[in-house]
Amino acid sequence: KATLTFAGGSAEFPILGATQGASSLDVSSLTRQTGLTALDYGFVNTAATKSKITYIDGDEGILRYRGYPIEQLAAGSTYLEVAWLLIYGELPTADQLGEFDERIRRHTLLHEDLKRFFSALPHTAHPMSVISSALSALSTYYESGADPHDPEHVELTTIRLLAKLPVIAAYAHKKSLGQAFLYPDNKLSFVDNFLKLNFGNMAEDYEINPVLSTALDRLLILHADHEQNASTSTVRLVGSTGANLYASISAGINALSGPLHGGANEAVLEMLGRIQDSGEGVKRFVERVKNKEDGVKLMGFGHRVYKNYDPRAKLVKESATEVLQALGVKDPMLDLAMELEQLALEDDYFKERRLYPNVDFYTGVIYKAMGFPTRMFTVLFAIGRLPGWIAHWREMNLDPQNKIGRPQQLYIGEPERDLPQ
Numbered sequence: 153k154a155t156l157t158f159a160g161g162s163a164e165f166p167i168l169g170a171t172q173g174a175s176s177l178d179v180s181s182l183t184r185q186t187g188l189t190a191l192d193y194g195f196v197n198t199a200a201t202k203s204k205i206t207y208i209d210g211d212e213g214i215l216r217y218r219g220y221p222i223e224q225l226a227a228g229s230t231y232l233e234v235a236w237l238l239i240y241g242e243l244p245t246a247d248q249l250g251e252f253d254e255r256i257r258r259h260t261l262l263h264e265d266l267k268r269f270f271s272a273l274p275h276t277a278h279p280m281s282v283i284s285s286a287l288s289a290l291s292t293y294y295e296s297g298a299d300p301h302d303p304e305h306v307e308l309t310t311i312r313l314l315a316k317l318p319v320i321a322a323y324a325h326k327k328s329l330g331q332a333f334l335y336p337d338n339k340l341s342f343v344d345n346f347l348k349l350n351f352g353n354m355a356e357d358y359e360i361n362p363v364l365s366t367a368l369d370r371l372l373i374l375h376a377d378h379e380q381n382a383s384t385s386t387v388r389l390v391g392s393t394g395a396n397l398y399a400s401i402s403a404g405i406n407a408l409s410g411p412l413h414g415g416a417n418e419a420v421l422e423m424l425g426r427i428q429d430s431g432e433g434v435k436r437f438v439e440r441v442k443n444k445e446d447g448v449k450l451m452g453f454g455h456r457v458y459k460n461y462d463p464r465a466k467l468v469k470e471s472a473t474e475v476l477q478a479l480g481v482k483d484p485m486l487d488l489a490m491e492l493e494q495l496a497l498e499d500d501y502f503k504e505r506r507l508y509p510n511v512d513f514y515t516g517v518i519y520k521a522m523g524f525p526t527r528m529f530t531v532l533f534a535i536g537r538l539p540g541w542i543a544h545w546r547e548m549n550l551d552p553q554n555k556i557g558r559p560q561q562l563y564i565g566e567p568e569r570d571l572p573q
């Protein structure tokens with residue numbers, strides 16, 4: 153047994169082979185020597201996992217989907233192409249992509265009864281709660297008696313999820329505004345259809361803005377997968393029990409809704425708004441972050457995995473400038489964000505801690521320029537992440553060695569004791 157020391161105390165832990173006889177180990181050396189992730193404060197609540205989907209090198213700031221660098225995919229692919237890549241492992245041929253697109257267009261309609269589901273919810277509901285509940289509700293329409301692992305069924309559910317989540321998301325948005333829901337317009341591309349469902353209305357024709365479509369498509373690509381973080385691990389854990397895709401992805405959406413995960417893009421915009429309203433200036437704000445005054449945090453900075461610039465954040469920043477220019481929008485929040493970034497990147501406090509902007513830092517500014525309300529930001533993250541979640545669910549369930557997930561727990565509580573007499 154070795155004594156494992158950690159922030160909150162120490163505990164005895166049985167270890168194997170070369171490490172036997174050691175008396176004190178830090179957690180990462182235990183992990184290295186045993187190959188087991190026993191308890192690692194960098195990766196809490198997980199056990200060791202594997203996957204062929206996404207590669208991240210946090211030190212170098214590298215992200216690849218199925219081996220393809222994110223920069224190349226963002227420059228040359230569409231979201232549906234990337235969805236196919238993540239789900240099926242290779243880039244699609246033109247025919248495969250055409251058929252995939254066509255099938256998704258054919259499945260966008262929601263059952264009419266589902267409209268009553270939206271009526272039952274308050275208009276103040278957070279759209280993330282609405283979309284996660286709606287996906288659970290979808291399983292009541294499509295899952296009765298079906299084997300969730302039947303390959304044909306998995307295919308169909310994959311298409312249905314990709315087709316219907318954007319529609320559900322747009323309805324959550326329209327509901328919050330008290331506006332009528334539009335039917336999907338299946339002549340339009342995936343992204344244009346989504347934009348029309350959000351910003352179109354019954355009375356006028358919706359004019360497609362190609363700048364908006366391209367930028368949104370690119371943002372969805374950048375969010376499409378990010379290995380086994382909180383939401384994706386949730387999808388895998390729930391899916392490992394044999395739960396169907398709807399139930400598993402609904403659980404992932406709930407995990408994503410938290411402010412430490414997908415909700416961070418909302419929090420960034422709120423932070424920028426507070427700096428702007430207070431008039432305190434960026435310098436003073438950074439000082440307050442460093443002094444940890446009133447628990448104030450620099451939202452959208454730092455990442456559990458990246459100890460370098462998040463490669464997605466670089467691309468989002470480029471898009472932010474392009475989109476605002478193309479839409480002719482001048483948003484002081486973008487200038488504020490850039491000023492904040494520059495100041496932080498030049499400051500030893502942030503340099504020593506290797507804190508860089510992450511994907512959430514600039515996304516909100518673009519979504520705002522596109523016309524989305526702040527509460528829809530995390531929903532856009534969820535639509536982007538959907539193919540990644542599906543790919544992970546499928547990868548796990550196609551593995552014949554798959555077992556029900558169960559993080560390994562290290563007990564650090566009281567030793568055995570008797571009840572007081």
Ligand code: MLT
Nearest residue numbers: 377378381382413456511
């Ligand atoms: C993500 O894209 O999911 C976020 O960066 C969070 C993470 O990967 O840990």
